[in-house]
Amino acid sequence: MGDQWVKLELDVASFDECRFAKYVTRCRADGIRLTTLAELGDTPEHRLALYELNKECSADIPERGEFYSYEEYAERRFAVASYDPRGVVIALDGDFWVGMAATSAHGDFAFNEMTGVRASHRGRGISISMKTFGMSFVRECGASKVRTFHHPLNESAISMNRNLGFVDAVD
Ligand SMILES: CC(C)(COP(=O)(O)OP(=O)(O)OC[C@H]1O[C@@H](n2cnc3c(N)ncnc32)[C@H](O)[C@@H]1OP(=O)(O)O)[C@@H](O)C(=O)NCCC(=O)NCCS
Numbered sequence: 001m002g003d004q005w006v007k008l009e010l011d012v013a014s015f016d017e018c019r020f021a022k023y024v025t026r027c028r029a030d031g032i033r034l035t036t037l038a039e040l041g042d043t044p045e046h047r048l049a050l051y052e053l054n055k056e057c058s059a060d061i062p063e064r065g066e067f068y069s070y071e072e073y074a075e076r077r078f079a080v081a082s083y084d085p086r087g088v089v090i091a092l093d094g095d096f097w098v099g100m101a102a103t104s105a106h107g108d109f110a111f112n113e114m115t116g117v118r119a120s121h122r123g124r125g126i127s128i129s130m131k132t133f134g135m136s137f138v139r140e141c142g143a144s145k146v147r148t149f150h151h152p153l154n155e156s157a158i159s160m161n162r163n164l165g166f167v168d169a170v171d
Helices: 017-029 044-058 070-078 126-133 135-141 155-164
Strands: 006-011 032-036 088-093 096-106 109-117 145-150
Touching: 006 155, 017 032, 017 126, 032 126, 044 070, 044 096, 044 109, 088 126, 096 126, 096 135, 109 126, 109 135, 109 155, 126 135, 126 155, 145 155
Parallel strands: 109 145
Antiparallel strands: 006 145, 032 088, 088 096, 096 109
16 A cells, blocks of 8 residues: 555644534434543453454444454554554443543654444444544543544545544655
8 A cells, every 4th residue: 555545643732522412312312321441440351352342343344354363453552562452442232332432642643553343333423433533542641643544445434533623644
């Protein structure tokens, strides 16, 4: 892919959670609860549940190809210094994990690793609500920017992030 990725960034100081209240309100009305992996417990069972959710959602990323094995995933996502379960937002419909938004901290910037919502629950504002919820972690980390990048054909993800205020990264 090289330089073809759509690289986006969000200015933390100018992000205004209130602008996204309608999405959060809709989620609440639909019975969707937002929490974090830290709150639920960063256990082996919950890590496996996160992997399964990530794997299912990633199947819809253009040209994603075969997903990692659990061992590969654990090495890349959990066994790294930037991993923090407080940065992993989970959306629950009852006990069912329907969405995730994982963010890691890298000093001056935070990185949105993966945002995904099960197909059955898309189009209800869950991704916007999760990412808005996750901004408290970003602020706690002291990051001034949030970065992410997407395959150019991933219109829903790019549109979701632009809706949140992400703009094309300068570098
Ligand atoms: C991208 C994804 C997370 C969006 O989740 P979602 O909960 O359905 O999104 P929301 O309902 O919160 O939508 C919020 C905004 O995103 C944009 N959006 C979402 N789906 C879209 C679509 N199919 N086409 C265009 N824009 C879309 C819109 O701006 C929308 O705001 P609006 O409803 O006011 O128009 C979801 O489609 C998904 O899991 N895709 C597969 C995994 C993936 O590609 N993740 C990103 C890579 S990290």
